Amino acid sequence: MNCAEVYRWLQAYLDSSVTAEQERAVEAHIRACVFCRRKLVEMARAVNALERTGDIPPRAEFTRRLYEALKREGIPLEEPSCPAERAPTRSPRGRGRG
Numbered sequence: 195m196n197c198a199e200v201y202r203w204l205q206a207y208l209d210s211s212v213t214a215e216q217e218r219a220v221e222a223h224i225r226a227c228v229f230c231r232r233k234l235v236e237m238a239r240a241v242n243a244l245e246r247t248g249d250i251p252p253r254a255e256f257t258r259r260l261y262e263a264l265k266r267e268g269i270p271l272e273e274p275s276c277p278a279e280r281a282p283t284r285s286p287r288g289r290g291r292g
């Protein structure tokens with residue numbers, strides 16, 4: 195299963211249903227892939243926001259369940275941010291020395 199497929203399953207679950215086998219495949223990928231974890235975090239946040247309004251489709255439970263499971267296991271859901279990347283690197287542009 196590749197990243198594109200995982201995205202589809204996460205979203206597809208909100209519309210239709212995925213099989214238990216597909217769920218497991220997604221979980222396995224999410225554990226290994228930081229990019230899909232970040233996607234999951236985005237979706238789980240959206241789901242949590244919807245839940246507050248009480249206007250949530252029951253199937254969104256899948257995304258949230260996956261998110262909660264990874265959180266419990268202590269798997270970092272978001273890519274650790276690199277301090278060097280966060281600081282904007284300002285290189286002097288334009289007029290140089292003469």
Ligand SMILES: [Zn+2]
Binds near residue numbers: 197200223228229230
């Ligand atoms: Zn991935």
